[in-house]
Amino acid sequence: MNTQKHVIKMGLLGLGTVGTGVLQLVQNNRVDLMGKTGVEFRFTKALVRDALKERPGVEQFKKEGLEITTNPSHIVDDPDIDIVVEVLGGIPTAKSCITKALQNGKYVVTANKDLLAQHGQELFALAKRQERSIHYEASVGGGIPLISPLKNCLVANRIQSLLGIVNGTTNYILTQMTLEEKDFALALAEAQAQGFAEQEPSSDLDGRDAAFKLTILASLAFSSIVDVQEVYTESIREISVRDIMYAKQLGFVLKVLAIGEETPQGLVLRVHPTLIPEDHPLAAVHNEFNALFVTGDAVGEVMFYGRGAGSLPTASAVVADIIEVVRNIKYQVKSGSIETTYKAKPVIPIKEQKSRFYLRLKAIDRSGVFGSVATALGNEGVSLDLIIQNQREAGVAEIVLVTHTTLEERFYAALENIQKLGSIRNVSNVIRVLERG
Amino acid sequence: MNTQKHVIKMGLLGLGTVGTGVLQLVQNNRVDLMGKTGVEFRFTKALVRDALKERPGVEQFKKEGLEITTNPSHIVDDPDIDIVVEVLGGIPTAKSCITKALQNGKYVVTANKDLLAQHGQELFALAKRQERSIHYEASVGGGIPLISPLKNCLVANRIQSLLGIVNGTTNYILTQMTLEEKDFALALAEAQAQGFAEQEPSSDLDGRDAAFKLTILASLAFSSIVDVQEVYTESIREISVRDIMYAKQLGFVLKVLAIGEETPQGLVLRVHPTLIPEDHPLAAVHNEFNALFVTGDAVGEVMFYGRGAGSLPTASAVVADIIEVVRNIKYQVKSGSIETTYKAKPVIPIKEQKSRFYLRLKAIDRSGVFGSVATALGNEGVSLDLIIQNQREAGVAEIVLVTHTTLEERFYAALENIQKLGSIRNVSNVIRVLERG
Numbered sequence: 001m002n003t004q005k006h007v008i009k010m011g012l013l014g015l016g017t018v019g020t021g022v023l024q025l026v027q028n029n030r031v032d033l034m035g036k037t038g039v040e041f042r043f044t045k046a047l048v049r050d051a052l053k054e055r056p057g058v059e060q061f062k063k064e065g066l067e068i069t070t071n072p073s074h075i076v077d078d079p080d081i082d083i084v085v086e087v088l089g090g091i092p093t094a095k096s097c098i099t100k101a102l103q104n105g106k107y108v109v110t111a112n113k114d115l116l117a118q119h120g121q122e123l124f125a126l127a128k129r130q131e132r133s134i135h136y137e138a139s140v141g142g143g144i145p146l147i148s149p150l151k152n153c154l155v156a157n158r159i160q161s162l163l164g165i166v167n168g169t170t171n172y173i174l175t176q177m178t179l180e181e182k183d184f185a186l187a188l189a190e191a192q193a194q195g196f197a198e199q200e201p202s203s204d205l206d207g208r209d210a211a212f213k214l215t216i217l218a219s220l221a222f223s224s225i226v227d228v229q230e231v232y233t234e235s236i237r238e239i240s241v242r243d244i245m246y247a248k249q250l251g252f253v254l255k256v257l258a259i260g261e262e263t264p265q266g267l268v269l270r271v272h273p274t275l276i277p278e279d280h281p282l283a284a285v286h287n288e289f290n291a292l293f294v295t296g297d298a299v300g301e302v303m304f305y306g307r308g309a310g311s312l313p314t315a316s317a318v319v320a321d322i323i324e325v326v327r328n329i330k331y332q333v334k335s336g337s338i339e340t341t342y343k344a345k346p347v348i349p350i351k352e353q354k355s356r357f358y359l360r361l362k363a364i365d366r367s368g369v370f371g372s373v374a375t376a377l378g379n380e381g382v383s384l385d386l387i388i389q390n391q392r393e394a395g396v397a398e399i400v401l402v403t404h405t406t407l408e409e410r411f412y413a414a415l416e417n418i419q420k421l422g423s424i425r426n427v428s429n430v431i432r433v434l435e436r437g
Numbered sequence: 438m439n440t441q442k443h444v445i446k447m448g449l450l451g452l453g454t455v456g457t458g459v460l461q462l463v464q465n466n467r468v469d470l471m472g473k474t475g476v477e478f479r480f481t482k483a484l485v486r487d488a489l490k491e492r493p494g495v496e497q498f499k500k501e502g503l504e505i506t507t508n509p510s511h512i513v514d515d516p517d518i519d520i521v522v523e524v525l526g527g528i529p530t531a532k533s534c535i536t537k538a539l540q541n542g543k544y545v546v547t548a549n550k551d552l553l554a555q556h557g558q559e560l561f562a563l564a565k566r567q568e569r570s571i572h573y574e575a576s577v578g579g580g581i582p583l584i585s586p587l588k589n590c591l592v593a594n595r596i597q598s599l600l601g602i603v604n605g606t607t608n609y610i611l612t613q614m615t616l617e618e619k620d621f622a623l624a625l626a627e628a629q630a631q632g633f634a635e636q637e638p639s640s641d642l643d644g645r646d647a648a649f650k651l652t653i654l655a656s657l658a659f660s661s662i663v664d665v666q667e668v669y670t671e672s673i674r675e676i677s678v679r680d681i682m683y684a685k686q687l688g689f690v691l692k693v694l695a696i697g698e699e700t701p702q703g704l705v706l707r708v709h710p711t712l713i714p715e716d717h718p719l720a721a722v723h724n725e726f727n728a729l730f731v732t733g734d735a736v737g738e739v740m741f742y743g744r745g746a747g748s749l750p751t752a753s754a755v756v757a758d759i760i761e762v763v764r765n766i767k768y769q770v771k772s773g774s775i776e777t778t779y780k781a782k783p784v785i786p787i788k789e790q791k792s793r794f795y796l797r798l799k800a801i802d803r804s805g806v807f808g809s810v811a812t813a814l815g816n817e818g819v820s821l822d823l824i825i826q827n828q829r830e831a832g833v834a835e836i837v838l839v840t841h842t843t844l845e846e847r848f849y850a851a852l853e854n855i856q857k858l859g860s861i862r863n864v865s866n867v868i869r870v871l872e873r874g
Contacts, residue, residue, distance in 0.1 A: 143733075305742065
């Protein structure tokens with residue numbers, strides 16, 4: 001294959017929001033991008049579900065020769081096509097298309113986090129056998145460079161931890177709850193109205209979307225096969241404005257963090273609402289923005305910040321991957337990235353992990369109540385860092401406390417005993433608190 | 438050159454703080470890095486000025502065969518060496534070594550911002566003729582990935598602007614002035630005592646260091662030859678805690694920003710103290726940390742954050758570059774990056790640029806004074822956004838105001854007229870204010 005004499009032809013699987021953005025970015029900036037690569041490349045075919053649907057933005061490209069098809073085989077089996085770009089989303093069709101494309105010796109660029117988190121190892125292994133590569137910068141964090149920095153720029157580091165705000169929906173909702181003191185239901189409804197949350201938002205709200213992304217990032221960062229089932233997740237549905245306000249009083253901001261750590265005992269992998277110090281760089285990541293905070297043994301702390309979704313930001317990452325493939329083809333690098341074949345490192349069960357905890361509870365307002373709570377914690381070796389006590393209504397005190405770092409199971413054992421105390425009305429909420437680095 | 442059968446040998450120019458860090462990172466992580474590249478590589482020689490100086494950290498590597506030399510030719514003319522890593526700093530020796538290394542067909546990795554900002558184009562052209570490459574991730578922002586994201590990850594974007602906190606010394610001093618209300622002289626002295634400022638700190642304080650870095654970043658971001666002489670710079674020596682406190686009252690934080698923009702009229706290139714909104718992500722970049730905030734037409738806003746200096750953070754970037762070169766050698770990619778041969782785009786003279794301004798002045802405390810100031814500004818078409826008026830001492834008012842965006846020369850024309858007003862005692866300070874994005 002002496003491609004230097006030819007145009008590199010690409011097939012686009014999917015012409016939705018991201019697909020259209022990719023098409024426009026590649027076709028409109030073709031001259032510029034040719035200057036940067038020294039190679040001409042373009043999309044010759046695009047796969048859609050409904051060929052009759054009107055796509056005003058695509059008309060111009062059809063005139064220039066872009067062929068629209070509803071048959072994936074027209075793309076993945078086309079010997080003229082060197083690169084297949086998959087932006088369909090979902091699993092079955094995307095997986096079979098990528099598999100076939102690799103079997104046919106094509107390079108693959110994909111934005112599909114669900115697919116990679118669940119079937120990445122199988123597809124990477126196939127790519128390796130085929131001496132091809134799969135590029136997936138767009139699968140996490142939209143246009144923010146994350147995959148390439150982890151693979152290349154930080155390659156000299158042993159990555160110690162990842163802290164990610166990788167779900168724009170929950171970050172938008174929590175930001176609105178924090179800045180505007182809106183309750184969860186209202187903030188969710190507004191996020192849906194503004195397109196920052198889907199009508200069926202459970203994957204975002206309950207942490208599954210972030211768990212997929214953490215799976216991809218942690219696998220790279222810790223050179224391990226990561227099973228998404230082993231990521232502990234917790235929803236934001238129970239968070240109230242009251243928690244956010246108390247947290248503020250204590251110097252914290254509430255974020256959903258995707259946390260990955262490598263420890264001598266194994267990997268920590270979890271996604272949950274987290275109180276972080278208000279002067280932490282992640283505390284300034286508002287609304288739909290995403291960020292990844294990485295600690296490496298040589299580089300120390302680095303953070304990557306930007307828009308985690310959207311047509312053009314995501315297209316920016318897809319096209320960067322395309323350019324990398326184009327350069328690999330130009331230089332006849334068969335496999336763009338030399339992946340170590342990873343083994344799975346053990347994941348520490350959540351109850352054996354360590355955390356700090358915020359605890360809000362209501363108690364009968366009489367002397368000795370707080371002491372009995374502190375004693376219940378102390379009996380399990382859990383010590384207190386911060387305390388607020390508030391008379392909320394006649395005869396009822398609200399107690400808010402933040403513990404020092406403790407084993408999860410010790411804290412929950414103490415909590416069980418606290419709930420049994422006669423003076424405790426209820427435990428309103430428990431939220432993990434980021435440990436001081 | 439069939440290097441796949443051989444060890445890739447490297448020469449290290451300089452065994453100071455960064456050089457020692459690089460040596461340790463490469464030699465200690467060699468097995469890990471071999472796994473990631475599939476190639477064995479190591480330093481065989483290191484250049485020092487004084488061969489007799491004791492270097493306890495280097496002894497072990499000498500035992501393993503590292504040869505110490507005071508003669509650059511032993512490295513740059515050694516046919517067994519494939520990669521020359523330059524961490525000497527300074528210009529004459531570094532330049533002649535890199536030139537010779539390229540002429541001898543070696544790849545070059547350097548952390549030398551002064552050299553690249555002033556002689557980069559010449560060296561890049563030589564590398565291109567030699568079908569070799571120069572890698573310089575460590576030259577700006579220490580270990581923070583900046584060069585590679587601009588070259589690769591954001592390649593699909595037309596970069597509209599760069600806002601950088603790229604000088605750790607001034608950021609450390611301003612952070613101390615802001616958080617601890619220390620005056621400039623004390624903050625500088627403490628920074629010197631703690632190693633965050635040099636004994637001769639003028640390159641940092643007066644913006645030259647940041648101008649070098651902006652030159653490198655802007656050249657990449659805007660695909661232009663950039664002459665460091667055309668970067669407008671302003672010192673932080675005139676900043677007082679009083680300015681910082683007023684700024685805080687107005688919702689701003691003071692940072693030294695390196696600003697690059699591409700406009701239809703040409704490039705904006707400047708380094709100066711800047712008031713930025715307190716909720717801007719750059720406002721949370723404290724002390725010795727650096728960050729680069731990039732706006733691209735597709736990706737929108739992205740930010741890169743981390744430690745801008747230090748032995749291991751800088752070594753992290755140098756080693757990432759080494760790995761890139763190793764991969765290029767393995768795949769026999771002659772020139773790792775296909776640089777467009779840039780032309781110089783015009784730079785807009787500072788007086789033709791636009792800014793918002795913060796102005797602090799002292800006036801006789803009588804009615805009509807503020808009106809006459811506002812009139813002088815209005816006569817030049819400069820309108821006001823924010824105002825504070827303060828009785829500072831008997832009979833003297835301190836006036837602080839922030840203008841809307843205006844041409845620099847219009848503002849300074851107005852300022853000249855303000856200084857002529859009989860009621861004005863003095864103009865205490867003028868600071869630029871970041872425009873709202």
